[in-house]
Amino acid sequence: MSERTYVTPVGDTGMYILDTAAWRVYRPVMDKSRCIHCGLCFSYCPVNAIQADGKDYTITYDYCKGCGICAHECPKEAISMQLEGSVKANG
Numbered sequence: 001m002s003e004r005t006y007v008t009p010v011g012d013t014g015m016y017i018l019d020t021a022a023w024r025v026y027r028p029v030m031d032k033s034r035c036i037h038c039g040l041c042f043s044y045c046p047v048n049a050i051q052a053d054g055k056d057y058t059i060t061y062d063y064c065k066g067c068g069i070c071a072h073e074c075p076k077e078a079i080s081m082q083l084e085g086s087v088k089a090n091g
Contacts, residue, residue: 024066026081028059034078041070041079 030041037055049064050057059070059079071079 021061021064024061024064024084026066026068027061027064027084028066028068028070028079029082030057030059031078031080032056034076036076036078038075040073040075044069044073 028041035057037057039052039057042050042052042057045064046067046069047063047065049060049062050070051060066081066084068081071077071081
């Protein structure tokens, strides 16, 4: 029998790191004074760029690709999409 090589999403030698943040044009900015700690942003983020620390949520921009799903799902509009480089993050 011959040895087979399988192509998988994580590759043959381990998981690939892809800098999706380099694609971003808009970034989500959280107004923590409006946040009600519902966790919808955390739940809906497709790349796990929102981290939970108890009831506090923080956006980590290393993998955020700026899709805006978190801002769209926030019931209190605590997250807004801002042009990359135009605002201070998580202010």
